[in-house]
Each structure stands twice: as C-alpha cells, then as structure tokens.
Amino acid sequence: MMDSYVSIDLETTGLNPRLDKIIEIGAVKVKEGRLEETFSTLVNPARLLGEKISGLTGIKDEMLLAAPEIEEVMPKLLEFLEDYPLLGHSVLFDFSFLKKAAVNQRLSFERNAVDTLKIARKHLSFLEHRNLKYLCEYYGIEHEAHRALSDAEATVSLYEKLAEQFYTEEETLFRPCALYYEAKRDTPATNAQKERLYRLINRHKLIVSVNVDKLSRSEASRLTDKILSEYGR
Secondary structure, three states: OOOOEEEEEEEEOOOOOOOOOEEEEEEEEEEOOEEEEEEEEEOEOOEOOOHHHHHHHOOOHHHHOOOOEHHHHHHHHHHHHOOOOEEEOOHHHHHHHHHHHHHHOOOOOOOEEEEHHHHHHHHOOOOOOOOHHHHHHHHOOOOOOOOHHHHHHHHHHHHHHHHHHHOOOOOHHHOOEEOOOOOOOOOEOOHHHHHHHHHHHHHOOOOOOEOHHHOEHHHHHHHHHHHHHHHOO
8 A cells, every 4th residue: 555645636627637727736745644734736727727626616707817827836846746646536647647747748647547537437436426526425534525625634534444444355446556548738829810819709799708818729720710600700
C-alpha cells in the first residue's frame, strides 16, 4: 500500500477536457503516511462560468478575475507534485484536464495513481451511491463538497478508511497504476480568426462568455460557426 503520494482534485467549467477549463486545483502531499503540505489555487479560465457551475462550487466569476491562468499555475503544480503517485476519486478525470494543460504548454505529464472510486465500486457495491460526498457521509468524514482542496483532503481520509477495511482482501486496487489520456496540443487562434469574430460580435451586438484573445483555433472556429448559424453573416 502506498504511503507517499499526492491527493489531487480539480473544479472545472464542465466535464470535457477538450472543451472545458480548470477553475480550481487542490492537492495534498502525504509522505510516509503523514500530511506534509498542501497546494491550492483558483485558476482564471478566460471565460464566464455558467450558473450551474457557480451554484455547484460556490465559485463566482469575480473570484476568478485576479486568479492566475493555467499557464502560470502548471509549472508550480508540477514542482509541487514532484514524482509522487497520485490519489483521486475518479482520478482519470483530473488527470485528463492536467494532461491537456501540460501538453498545451509542451510539458511532460505522466503519472501512476490509485483511484478510490474504483475501490468503492469493487467493495461498496451495495451502497446507493459511491460519489465522494456520499462516501464521506457514510464514513463520517468532514467534507466541503465541490471545493478542490477539501475534496483532496477528504479523499486522503477516504483512502485510509478503505484501506483499513479492504486492503488485505485485494491489494492490487491500492497500488498505483499508470494513467493514460491522449491529449493533443491546441494552437492559438489566428489574427484573422479573432478579427472575424470581433466583427461578428460587434455587428450582431453580442455578449460572449469567452475571452476571444485566449481562444484556440478550434474554439474560435466553433464560436464563429455558432454565431453564423444563429445570426447569419
């Protein structure tokens, strides 16, 4: 059973790492079974949050205005992570967003990890739910749901509870295994794409929820097509 690792959790604008962005990162470093240090930051996604995400997380657009962008955060996070394996609840979700962000900056990001959700699905199949909030209630773990650092801290406690009960029954799930997510690097939108978007936005007097200057080529193309389909040329 691993006793040195980093428990990590993200809050994001949605569920698709190809389309959505990170808005908060929380991480807890455990060394030889003891909590050593934490990492926590909001991340400016260069777009407005929807009501659903704000309601779920309690994070508001104004809270993100002064937050660093992911290009500034990733090198600091990688330094914090060192070469520790990861722990997470549905950890591939968090890894996929981080891998996408790393690839966009031409950074390497490969990790082994343990997933508490996989352990819960194997050994707690009788429960009605196996999301982190439900499992924390089940085990009496203090937890502020859908805030990254609190989720990361709760996952450490959950891992310890699960290990106490089930480690001797099936050790494999408690050992780190390689994570895999194929991410392609985004290229910034061209000046011609941005100029066309600004013309369309001004012509139709639109308010858009994204920062046009921060869009990738594919994002700019999708937004242009959406405007054209709804408002015409």
